[in-house]
Amino acid sequence: MPLLSMTGVHKRYGGVRALDGASLSLEAGEVHGLLGPNGSGKSTLNKVLAGTVSPDAATIELDGQPITIGKPRDAAARGIAAVYQQLSLVDSLTVGRNLTLGVEPTRAGFVDNRASAAEIDEVLERLRPGLGPGVTATTEVSSLTPGQQQLVEIAKAVLRRPRILILDEATASLHRDQVQLLFEIIRELTAAGTCVVFVSHRLEEVMTICDRATILRTGRTVATLTIAETSESELVRTMVGDVAQAERRAELARTDDMVLRVRGLTAPGVSDVDLDVHRGEILGLGGLQGQGQSELLLALFGATPIRAGEIELNGRRVANTSVVKATGNGFALVPGDRGSQGLFMQRAIQENLSIVSLRRRLLAALGISMRRERGVAADAVQRLSIKIGGLDDPVTSLSGGNAQKVVIAKWLLNEPAVVLLDDPTKGVDISAKAEIYAIVRELADSGVAVILNSSDDVELAELCDRVIVLYEGRIRTQLVGDEITSDRLVAAALLIGEGDQGTVDETVAAAPDGSDR
Ligand SMILES: Nc1ncnc2c1ncn2[C@@H]1O[C@H](COP(=O)(O)OP(=O)(O)O)[C@@H](O)[C@H]1O
Ligand SMILES: [Mg+2]
Incomplete structure (x- = not known):
């Protein structure tokens, strides 16, 4: 029996299906990678598990018993803690205060399971090689580097002694040495029976630390692989599917x-x-x-x-x-710095997709109706499988990879x-x-x-x-x-x-x- 299983997880945001029947099965004591392209639903699945996103549908079992997780507090009470790339520390407070804040009182109310000063000092000592000598419970969070803040965020989760610890791109701002330290801590936690859900774009980290990995594509679970029996390239192939068979030119009949x-x-x-x-x-x-x-x-x-x-x-x-x-x-140019040149970030996606054809239109003094233009933009979005909510959403709502695809789509419209x-x-x-x-x-x-x-x-x-x-x-x-x-x-x-x-x-x-x- 798995420690926790999630099946049939669905979540829509407007027109976007962030999760479309995803599933995940976790064992006690394992490090379980969660992989997939940008926008494939990893963070949404983690947030469902951590209670910060409520799914449209989901079946969740813990120790074989069906449970519902409606709020972060429910997740905390079940021993589920999450760390994201986006930090949740309060800048103006000390490290110690932030660590206490991180521990939610139980629903019973009488049991005070707030971390004690001694526990806080202990976890800070454990993180010492990554934090450096100067960081104590009384240090203000605002004076820490992003890497140090990330470690404090991890400390906050570890203090809860979670049964399931979610690390969602938590290594992104860490230096190599800090990642090594985190890996040591992960191994200590899993040795004591904790399950760690690990999300990272660095596949070598996944290959190093994970026992198994579940791969998501467009909100669905496509595979769960045992890391010792797979390779980086197989992981990538499973993640991106047929599209990216970077199958090269070999058989290309070029004129x-x-x-x-x-x-x-x-x-x-x-x-x-x-x-x-x-x-x-x-x-x-x-x-x-x-x-x-x-x-x-x-x-x-x-x-x-x-x-x-x-x-x-x-x-x-x-x-x-x-x-x-x-x-x-x-001629079309897709510039390198897409933030400043390629896209007018605040403008709507449709408008971005239309700018080039608009210019051509003006030059040719042709009147194309807005409706037609929308149709053309929608085609391009579909053709490049750009994940968007709606054509009227601002480009800033897109992930980096999808924003870059809008730049490319923009030029394709111009043929x-x-x-x-x-x-x-x-x-x-x-x-x-x-x-x-x-x-x-x-x-x-x-x-x-x-x-x-x-x-x-x-x-x-x-x-x-x-x-x-x-x-x-x-x-x-x-x-x-x-x-x-x-x-x-x-x-x-x-x-x-x-x-x-x-x-x-x-x-x-x-x-x-x-x-x-
Ligand atoms: N709060 C939200 N509002 C609208 N769309 C969202 C929201 N959160 C996620 N999405 C969309 O859901 C999809 C999955 O996102 P996410 O779970 O963050 O993917 P990943 O973590 O794998 O990159 C994406 O298309 C994303 O744009
Ligand atoms: Mg994410």
Whole structure:
């Protein structure tokens, strides 16, 4: 008999089915990973368990007995405690006060199970290696780093001596050493019979600490796997399903059509660049960052003045002298910093999806009815399986991966011939990455010429048919097909094997180890 089982858990938010029949079965003494892409319902399921979200339907059994969890207090009384990435500490109070606040009195009322000063000191001592020497019960929470605050939040949950401890992305703000400490504490807790539910985007953490993992996709449980019998790649495949079979180009019947041909392009930060992109091809831009990759995309997009050179699209010369002209010529740019450039964050999703086609509409002086525009936006949302409540919701309501998909959808509405992607997955979690890869591949397969700048060599190797490596704004070398490996990309970026190792200066050689890569 499992310690706890949840079945048939449903929860809707307006039009969004956050949970659509999810289930979860937990054993005493295990660390149970809860995995799934952004928006798959992990946090909602945890919140149902912790009593902060009431489900539309659910069957929950604890020790084989049906229970209902209507309020956080019910969960607390059953020995369920939760820690989220979002902290719940009161900034203006001391660590000690926050830790006492965290322990709810029992319903019986007479039993005071508030943590004693001695218990608080004990748990703080246990966390000492992660908290550092200065943090005591009298320290104000506002003076702590996010990592220290997260540890205090964990202490608050541990003080309850929970039977089930939920850690929902609780390691996100922790340093490596603090994560190691947390893992030690998790092992002590599970040895004493506690079940830990562990959510993290870092799969190596899941592989290290979890005994089993349940995988959610679109609000449904798709599998429960035993970690010792699986691998990171199997986990990812189970998480993202068929979409992200980053099944590559191999069998792609590519025509020889040249969509984009650039000769001698010289613009700010870019010198004398020649490149060809065929129909359906993904051309990668590699090299150390800041070697002209973004500048090349901006020049192609008409955002910076072209000083020399020519651009041909489908055999015809085009003059991308402004962004409006480039857009009109079928060029689309998905900028790297989606917060500031890609989306107007406060605007509604539909409006964001319509801006480009709107501009084209104005240019063409065509009147398309709002109704049609809505239809087109809804199509794009469906096609990219973007999880939204409604088209009128603000973009800020979307998770990072979904927001990035809106940026991509926005350009697809314009039916571009050339899509320029500037580090589109930077800062996006691994499963949203896989979905974006699938979209990029689909774009290419539909006949669009794609140029992808990426700071991630694995991503270039995974996605691209060809990669040009830039150095100081010029093409240094080109890698094709099987030549595109992360090792060769790093070597090419560093000019190794190009006969002039002697000229690699130290700043350049040191860069790839920088935190930016
Ligand atoms: N309070 C809420 N209001 C509206 N939609 C929500 C709310 N909480 C979650 N959702 C939606 O439910 C889905 C599942 O979200 P969540 O459980 O946070 O997923 P995960 O933790 O796996 O990223 C998402 O589409 C999210 O946008
Ligand atoms: Mg979550």
